[in-house]
Amino acid sequence: MPADHSPFFIVSHHWHDSAEGIELRFWLKGEQSSQQSAQLWRVPKQESVCFVAVAQLSAWQQLWQSRRFQVRIGQGEFNTLLGDVALPVYSTAVSQQRRWVKEGRKQGLQVWEDDIMPAERYLMERFLFGSLVFEAGKPRPIRSKPALTRLSIDIETQWYQPGILPDLYSVALATDHEQLVLVIDAQQARLTEDQQAGMVQLVASVKECLEQTVAFIQRTDPDCIIGWNVIDFDLQILQQHCDRHKVEFAIGRQHSLPNWRKRADQTERYAIELEGRQVIDGPGAFRSAAWFFDDFSLENVAQSVLKRGKKIEHADDRVAEIERLYREDLAAFAHYNLEDAQLVLDLFEQAGLWQFLVERSHLTGLPMARAGGSSAAFNTVYLPRLHRQGFIANHVGEQTLQTASPGGFVMESQPGIYNNLLVLDFKSLYPSIIRTFLVDPLGLNLGLKAPEADSVEGFLGARFHRQQHILPALIDGLWQARDEAKAQQNAPLSQAIKIIMNSFYGVLGSHLCRFFDPRLASSITMRGHQILQQTREFIEQEGYAVIYGDTDSVFVHAAEHPDPMQLGKELAVKLNHWWQQRLLNEHGLTSYLEIEFETHYQQFVMPTIRGSEKGSKKRYAGWLKKDDDFTVVFKGLEAVRSDWTPLAKQFQQQLYRLYFQGQDLRPLIAQTVAQLKAGELDDQIIYKKTLRRRPEQYEKNRPPHVQAALLRQRMQPGWQGRKIEYIATVEGWQPIPFVSAKPDYHHYIEKQLGPIAQALLQFLGQDFDALIDEQLSLF
Incomplete structure (x- = not known):
């Protein structure tokens, strides 16, 4: 077991069935040195748990006895959010649990939370999110700054055609301290001795290239493997060549093989699990951190972030140029391949993705590679709190309400040219609605049963309990943590918190989430519509025209006001006070709505829809003073x-x-x-x-x-x-x-x-x- 009192980051977690029960494995990395290898923490003799309906217990017992399934029925009853009563059932093997669950479902029997695997549940129920520390041999939550090692992989192949395994030309491997390009050259005569020395190594066959690739990974022992489309292309192609040439693709820790599985959302895309390592794809990491590019190609992202790109000419036909270099100039070819691997390393560093991914793991409990899993993140932070209230979650698809939830409110715009246009913006509107109006899955369940005085009215018939809820407190904690992160100038943590808070609305409105309920999502978006409309009415009563509004912003024409900046600040103060008094007086609620004066455009153009006299939406241009200079800001127009x-x-x-x-x-x-x-x-x-x-x-x-x-x-x-x-x-x-x-x-x-x-x-x-x-x- 790792030492007491030293913080460890959870690089990866795994489980397997054994004769003595389920063994959990956690690979932990400390803060001291990136050169120190991750440590393995084993937790033996564990059980897997799920929940079955009390009303069907006799049918379940008959199934277990007839098929000789060894299970243990736990103590205490739990309620589901849809009104069933359930009991926990424990199995000493996941494989056994899967068999009896499958048999039971065939017979129409109900079971919940059987998809949560033992290692995940072990961490989740103990709130061990991202990092832990041992005290007297027992783990407790903590935050850490792990010294992670990383390896970037990029391969070059023949032109890829779906369904056809392309010839492998080379593999580039780059760490923070070492670089190597393995180039397949049967003649081994196309580099001079000087060119072949150092980072470029010629190998005589694909098999030798694969073996040396695996050896390099085992020797450098990275915590994280990264690349650009590294899972669906580079590692997939290497795996297929290993299968063809009978080479063990043993790139996990302890020389373990990858565990591949098809992704449920993309039938032609795969997920990979490596023992003791994380595999992180570049485009996915950038998207999860809310970076946006018109084109997520490595060349475009590198030029945008690093101001440099791929080392190759003839960009209009890069494939042909790669083929030419492989035939005629192996030194330039190897340099091109290596630069692609190095670009990804540099991009992660320049964009602050390492810090972001670590901080998000601390917030959600998910591994770094699953940073974009909003539903999984919500499950991890919400479920243990729900269980402590005596409830369990629905399974995906159990909620059958079909009412569609509307999106963000977009006002009809008033086209024209304006002087002194002010933009007032609600700070994190949807999270603040959740906090203010107590929107919550558990609160909905209890609010519908409570007296009207003990609940807050939502939309589509929803009511939320005033005292018993979970999500508002979660948002409140995240909100305070973000304010603290801003004060400490911890931008990665602030960004991670903002993204996770804003994802909660989308999760509640997604059919792929176990907490989906249109009454939840609609009570957020329709409340947003109401807030924006009433905000417009207040501003117009103050004597100023609102020419446009979009989701969480209103655009106010200050006209000939002598000090538009001061007007914007005054309107924000008045609105915040107005909302506080209104919600307290009418609903007995504390308002967490906060509108801010965001922008003053000296001049502003709201165009019409092309070929129409109606005002456009999400398209405008403004003249903005910034850093003692003026700039043109375009939104949705051709220039962007x-x-x-x-x-x-x-x-x-x-x-x-x-x-x-x-x-x-x-x-x-x-x-x-x-x-x-x-x-x-x-x-x-x-x-x-x-x-x-x-x-x-x-x-x-x-x-x-x-x-x-x-x-x-x-x-x-x-x-x-x-x-x-x-x-x-x-x-x-x-x-x-x-x-x-x-x-x-x-x-x-x-x-x-x-x-x-x-x-x-x-x-x-x-x-x-x-x-x-x-x-x-x-x-």
């Missing part, structure tokens, strides 16, 4: 969309900046159209798209980028790129670099420049088509 050309983006940015600076727009419009027609902007009219599948697999619908890709395949047999660059020509869509026809400049004027300009010109009483006809006659 990835599916528009550089011409469109640059034109929109220049157009709005000129307008906000009070300058004449006509010269820019005329000059841009003239330059476009003269061919001076041909480098800016390129569309870029990613192919989600091979071009020939698009059968029913072939959009422009697919048409261009098919043409490129005809012009360049063997081209297998994933990204396509193309332009509109007078002869149709043509790919770069095979453009043979003149660009269709009318297309770009009509489909790109015109809509962008007209969205602004309509408010100035001008027309784009008339303007360019008039202006071009002057050139």
